[in-house]
Amino acid sequence: MQPGEDSDRAVRRIAWAIRLESVPGTGPALQAPARPAVRPATPSTWRLPAVLQGAIAFGIFSVFWIGHFVPALVAHPELAQLDQASMDPNFYVWSLHWWPFALGHGLDPLTTTMIGAPAGFNLSWLTTVPGLAVLAWPMTAAFGPVVAFNLLTAFAPPAAGWAAFVLCRRLTGQFWPSLAGGAVYGFSAYEMNHSVPGHLNITVSLLVPLIAYLIVAYRDGAISRRAFTCLLAAALLLQMLVFLETFAGVSVVLAAGLAVAYWLAGPAARPPVASLSRAVGVAYLAAIGLGSPYLVYVLAHAPSGFARNVPRTYALNLESLLVPRPQRAFHLSWLHQAAAGLPAVSQAGYAGLPLLVLAAALAAWTWRSPPTRFLVLMLIFAVLVAIGPELAVGALHPIPVPWALAWRLPLARSAFPVRFLVFGDLTLAVIVAVWLSAPLRFTALRWGLGVLAVAAVLANIPFMTPPQPSSRAPLPGFITAGQYRRYLARGETVLVISGRGNAGMLFQAVTDDYFRIAGGYVNQAMTQRTDLPADISNLDAAGTDAPSRAGKTVVSAALDDLEDSGVGAVLFENSSPQPHLLSAFRGMRLHSRVVGGVTMFQIPHDLS
Numbered sequence: 001m002q003p004g005e006d007s008d009r010a011v012r013r014i015a016w017a018i019r020l021e022s023v024p025g026t027g028p029a030l031q032a033p034a035r036p037a038v039r040p041a042t043p044s045t046w047r048l049p050a051v052l053q054g055a056i057a058f059g060i061f062s063v064f065w066i067g068h069f070v071p072a073l074v075a076h077p078e079l080a081q082l083d084q085a086s087m088d089p090n091f092y093v094w095s096l097h098w099w100p101f102a103l104g105h106g107l108d109p110l111t112t113t114m115i116g117a118p119a120g121f122n123l124s125w126l127t128t129v130p131g132l133a134v135l136a137w138p139m140t141a142a143f144g145p146v147v148a149f150n151l152l153t154a155f156a157p158p159a160a161g162w163a164a165f166v167l168c169r170r171l172t173g174q175f176w177p178s179l180a181g182g183a184v185y186g187f188s189a190y191e192m193n194h195s196v197p198g199h200l201n202i203t204v205s206l207l208v209p210l211i212a213y214l215i216v217a218y219r220d221g222a223i224s225r226r227a228f229t230c231l232l233a234a235a236l237l238l239q240m241l242v243f244l245e246t247f248a249g250v251s252v253v254l255a256a257g258l259a260v261a262y263w264l265a266g267p268a269a270r271p272p273v274a275s276l277s278r279a280v281g282v283a284y285l286a287a288i289g290l291g292s293p294y295l296v297y298v299l300a301h302a303p304s305g306f307a308r309n310v311p312r313t314y315a316l317n318l319e320s321l322l323v324p325r326p327q328r329a330f331h332l333s334w335l336h337q338a339a340a341g342l343p344a345v346s347q348a349g350y351a352g353l354p355l356l357v358l359a360a361a362l363a364a365w366t367w368r369s370p371p372t373r374f375l376v377l378m379l380i381f382a383v384l385v386a387i388g389p390e391l392a393v394g395a396l397h398p399i400p401v402p403w404a405l406a407w408r409l410p411l412a413r414s415a416f417p418v419r420f421l422v423f424g425d426l427t428l429a430v431i432v433a434v435w436l437s438a439p440l441r442f443t444a445l446r447w448g449l450g451v452l453a454v455a456a457v458l459a460n461i462p463f464m465t466p467p468q469p470s471s472r473a474p475l476p477g478f479i480t481a482g483q484y485r486r487y488l489a490r491g492e493t494v495l496v497i498s499g500r501g502n503a504g505m506l507f508q509a510v511t512d513d514y515f516r517i518a519g520g521y522v523n524q525a526m527t528q529r530t531d532l533p534a535d536i537s538n539l540d541a542a543g544t545d546a547p548s549r550a551g552k553t554v555v556s557a558a559l560d561d562l563e564d565s566g567v568g569a570v571l572f573e574n575s576s577p578q579p580h581l582l583s584a585f586r587g588m589r590l591h592s593r594v595v596g597g598v599t600m601f602q603i604p605h606d607l608s
Contacts, residue, residue, distance in 0.1 A: 050169065057165040057179055061158035061186055070154045072465040077143070077150040080506055081465055081473040082198045084576075087521040087531060089149065089198035090502035090509075092129065096152075096200075097145035097509035099133035110297060114513055115505060115520035116527075117493045118566050124301040126522050127201040130294075131241025145509045149198070156203040157195060161186020163206035164426060167213040168433035170220070180454050181433030185209065188425040189325070189350035189460055196464055201243035202419070209426055211235050211250060219276065229283045236287035244298060245415060246422070253382070253423045254280060260377050264370045302414065303525040311407040312398075314416035315388030317342050320349035321356065324460040341395060348418055349386065352456030355428055358449050362435050375431050382424035388417035476573055476597025479507050483596040488515050492568045495519060495536065499576035502531045507571075518565040535561035539584045555584060562603050572599040 048056075066074050072081060082089045094115075102109035109130065113120030132152070133140070140148040165182030172178055185191075194202040214235065218228040240247040258280065262273045288295065319338070325347045329336035339347075359379065366372045389407040390398035406412060436450045478484055488494060493516040496504035504517035521531040530537045535557040562570070570590075572582050574597050582599065586592070590601045 053169065053175055054162060054166055057175075057182055058158055058162040060179065061161040061182065062155065065158050065187070066154055069461060070464050073150045073154040076473075077147040077154075079150075079473040080146050080475065080500070082150070082153060083196060083464075084473070084500045086197050087501040087529070089153075090500070090506035091521065092198055092200045093145045093149045094502070094505035094509045095126075095128040096133045096136055096140050096148050097512075098123075098128065099130050100137045100140055101513055103134075110294075114508065114516050115522070117516040117518050118564075121520075121522055121526060122301050123522075124298045125303055125525060127199075127243060129201050129204075129242055131238050132200060132204055134241075146506075149200070152200055153195065153198050153203065156200070156205070157186045157191050159186075160191060160203070160205045160209070163209040163213070164429045167209040167216065167426075168430060170213055170216050170222075171430060172433050172437035174433075174437045177433040177436035177450075180436055180450055181429040183454050184355065184432050184457050185425050185429035187458055187461055188421075188428075189457070190348040190419075190421045190425050192461055193345075193348035196462055202246070202422075204242055205246070205422055207235055207239045207242065208246070208250065208422055209429075211239070211254075212426065215276070215280075218279070225279055229279055229286070232280065232283035233286035233290070236283060237291050240287065240291045240295065244295075245419060248411065248415070249420055249423065251284070252385075253378070253420075256381055257374075257378055260374055260381075264374055310414055311388045311412065311417050312390060314345050314418050315390065315392065316349045316383070316386040316418050316421065317346040317392045317394065318349075318383075318387065319394040320346040321351050321383075322353055324350050324352070325462060327462060328460045330459075338394070345416075345418055348421055350460055351425075351428060352453065352460070354449060354456045355432070355453040358435055358453045359428060359431050361449065362431055362438075365440065366438070371434070375427055375434070379424055379427040379431070382420050382427060385420040386417050386424065474575075475507070475510065476575065478571070478596030478598040478600075479510055481596060484511060484514060487595065487600060488569060490514055491516060493518055493566045495533070495562065495565075495567050495570045496573070497532065497536075497570065497578050497581055498573035499578060500573060503573055503576070504531060518562075518567050533561050533565060536581075539581050555588060558584075559588065567603050569603060570601040572601075573597065574599060 072079075080090065080093065084090075098112070098114075099109055101107075102112070109128075110124045111120065111122050115121060136148050136152060139151070161182040163182075164185035165178045168178035168181035169175065191203060191205065211232065214223070214228060214232050217223050218225070223231070236247065236250070239250060258273065258277045262270055262277070265273050320342050323335065323339045323342060324330075326336050326339040329339050359376070362372060363376045384401075384403075387401065389401060389404035391401050392398040407415075407417070432450060432453060435446060438446075440446060474480075494504070495518045496507055498504075500506070502521050505520050508515065508517055519530075519532045519536070521527050521529070528534070528537070535554065538554045539558050570585060572578070572585070574594070585601050588601075590603065592599060592601045594600075
């Protein structure tokens with residue numbers, strides 16, 4: 001399309017979406033074209049190709065995010081530095097290595113005895129991001145799992161923002177409103193809450209807006225029915241393999257969205273919505289069919305007894321919609337106190353007062369528009385699901401909601417309600433883009449509110465890493481210089497003890513699974529909040545002479561645990577010591593040596 005060729009049609013299209021004007025050649029919301037021939041997208045206010053505009057948007061998001069909040073991740077990607085006090089980052093480092101390793105060696109990737117030795121773990125219910133690990137395989141093979149993890153973490157929010165930009169531009173045809181919408185989604189509190197601990201299964205969220213983009217593109221006739229079905233099936237399958245819970249959430253939201261669209265369309269316009277629903281259904285059948293071996297295996301190995309209080313614990317407190325994280329309370333003591341009193345998991349719900357006012361203003365100003373009503377109803381739906389089985393507002397006593405019984409269903413019992421906020425954030429992103437692009441009056445006021453809404457979202461971003469990496473970040477030379485090969489036999493079981501979370505899984509990934517490890521944190525359903533075997537962790541919580549099981553001291557119980565696990569060596573990372581545990585092991589009179597930044601205790605095969 002030449003610049004300006006169909007500019008009049010573009011303006012009338014936006015006017016139709018906002019004012020319900022009758023526009024020749026266009027139909028109701030979500031209406032598919034009568035003849036699904038490929039045609040150009042809506043023209044942009046910039047005289048640049050759509051692909052170039054997307055590249056510029058991604059560049060802006062990347063410079064903003066990486067330059068200010070995660071510079072060390074890109075400047076020193078070889079260092080394990082993201083929240084090393086937590087168990088999660090190094091779990092994902094291990095996952096990025098494990099899938100290529102298992103597939104390359106003909107191993108079952110859903111079970112392993114390489115961690116949690118000797119019994120190992122069933123990995124089917126874990127968030128090991130198989131789809132992402134396979135896609136990142138070339139980068140992991142070339143540069144290692146730590147580099148792959150750091151770069152994926154660094155570029156996940158800009159990529160999410162870019163995907164939302166693409167969706168918003170498809171809807172509005174304008175660059176700057178779409179850029180604002182992309183920023184609202186890519187740097188949302190939900191995205192930030194999971195970027196800090198490195199939850200790759202959640203921060204890699206670009207597939208959600210891309211799935212919405214495919215639906216809108218099909219509605220506009222930009223892709224054929226066959227192409228739509230194939231692309232949507234591929235996107236759904238990939239989302240299933242990145243994070244199954246988000247795939248389930250997408251399914252629920254798509255079902256709700258199609259039902260709302262069918263209701264809003266009216267009798268005359270419902271056949272196209274029904275046709276779209278059938279195309280989506282075919283895509284789902286294809287995705288589930290291709291992913292059925294993985295899906296069936298995962299569902300068959302769901303852990304029991306874990307999900308009893310999950311929906312209630314991991315739910316949205318409505319006050320979080322207005323209250324930022326404590327570190328971003330604008331130096332207001334009352335706001336800091338309010339933020340500190342809210343559950344940390346609920347910080348993902350922050351949208352900010354300006355953004356909520358903007359959404360309310362669009363609803364009040366253009367309520368007669370079916371697209372507006374669709375967006376508002378979907379936003380309300382996402383929030384209602386996110387609050388879980390109880391309505392919590394601040395410190396007030398929670399009140400059960402009428403749909404609380406739905407959270408007792410088999411699959412819903414293990415779902416985190418707050419994770420539905422990703423769909424609410426995407427809806428808010430589209431609302432911002434539509435608000436800024438609509439041909440309404442009071443342009444300065446609209447843009448002022450829009451800029452304030454985006455600024456309130458960006459002001460809530462936490463600093464994930466310092467400008468320079470921590471002195472504790474480098475791994476010990478025992479690992480990086482390959483000294484482990486001299487002191488450990490291949491396949492030997494070791495126990496790694498460190499102040500670094502999941503150090504054993506990190507060391508194992510970096511050494512290409514040279515040794516097995518006892519312990520390792522995988523999730524709350526299978527392990528306690530520690531990466532150490534139970535009796536070893538007891539050494540850190542009690543005196544060495546304290547009683548443990550069967551009248552034995554914790555030291556004796558720990559030695560039994562080492563013997564049962566077949567541990568041949570215990571490695572203490574000297575730069576991240578656990579003084580109490582180190583003292584306990586020294587009291588065991590085991591042979592030890594300090595080499596390459598670790599203190600290694602050798603465990604005799606016969607401890608009796």
